[in-house]
Amino acid sequence: MIDADMAIRLARPSGDLAAAERFYVQGLGLHVLYRAAAEAPGEHDLIILGWPQASWHLELVGGPNLKIPPSPTAEDLFVLYLSAPVDESLVAELERAGGRRIAQGAYWDRWGVTVEDPDGYRLVLSSRAWSNAT
Numbered sequence: 001m002i003d004a005d006m007a008i009r010l011a012r013p014s015g016d017l018a019a020a021e022r023f024y025v026q027g028l029g030l031h032v033l034y035r036a037a038a039e040a041p042g043e044h045d046l047i048i049l050g051w052p053q054a055s056w057h058l059e060l061v062g063g064p065n066l067k068i069p070p071s072p073t074a075e076d077l078f079v080l081y082l083s084a085p086v087d088e089s090l091v092a093e094l095e096r097a098g099g100r101r102i103a104q105g106a107y108w109d110r111w112g113v114t115v116e117d118p119d120g121y122r123l124v125l126s127s128r129a130w131s132n133a134t
Contacts, residue, residue: 009048010078011059012121013070017045019098019118020060024049027097027115028090028123030058038063070119074104077114077122083129086113090125099123 014020024030034048045063050056058078091101094115104114104124112126 005055008056009059010056011061012119013066013068014060014062014119015066015070016118017047017060017062020062021047021049023094023097023099023117024058024060025097027094027099033057038065041065070121072120072122074122077104077108077124079124079126081126081128081130082112083127085127086125091115094123 030049037045044061046061049058098118099115102116111128114124
């Protein structure tokens with residue numbers, strides 16, 4: 001049986017790890033929890049981002065050995081449920097850090113703000129609380 005307290009890691013390829021790091025660290029406020037450079041053929045450069053006490057992490061892999069480039073779609077969403085209105089200064093920080101505010105459709109536009117990261121993946125800042133999200 002899977003334990004509800006388990007940790008989660010979402011891994012994605014990145015075409016520019018420095019730009020992605022800037023977006024998620026300077027823009028969103030995540031921490032770099034781990035960093036590694038490829039040391040052998042077939043390995044990737046990687047960074048693991050998150051908040052130290054969180055049970056989830058975002059892993060970004062890239063570098064010259066990356067065989068599969070980022071290929072985000074409109075449905076590749078990374079949703080953060082804020083349980084409060086989205087702070088426009090946070091959106092401005094994300095834009096200064098390389099993000100681009102976009103429309104995501106009636107549902108997500110009603111309940112939050114969507115910002116595309118430098119690789120084109122979409123971060124949704126939802127004003128809803130997880131307990132009542134559908």
